[in-house]
Amino acid sequence: MKSLSVCLLLFICSAANLPAQSLTVGGYVTDEQNVPVPFVSIGLLQSTGQRVVVQAQSDSTGMFIRSYTMPGKYLLRITCMGYRELRKELF
Numbered sequence: 082m083k084s085l086s087v088c089l090l091l092f093i094c095s096a097a098n099l100p101a102q103s104l105t106v107g108g109y110v111t112d113e114q115n116v117p118v119p120f121v122s123i124g125l126l127q128s129t130g131q132r133v134v135v136q137a138q139s140d141s142t143g144m145f146i147r148s149y150t151m152p153g154k155y156l157l158r159i160t161c162m163g164y165r166e167l168r169k170e171l172f
Contacts (some may be wrong), residue, residue: 085167092103119140124137125149125156
């Protein structure tokens with residue numbers, strides 16, 4: 082089965098009038114040959130891997146970006162039909 086890879090871009094944004102930090106995770110999903118994989122399902126799960134906190138989908142170029150407001154330890158799960166599931170820890 083083919084493998085997925087991901088190049089992650091992490092952004093931390095904060096504003097003086099917001100009580101919590103807004104964190105943004107984004108990146109590009111590619112296959113083994115570095116070809117972008119479109120319309121991949123991306124889930125940000127609690128560190129236990131049980132509960133999905135944020136969901137996203139890559140666009141036609143394999144790019145995704147999503148914001149959330151709960152800093153902590155998470156598991157990034159990337160799935161696509163015909164590929165092995167990819168999991169990465171995020172802090």
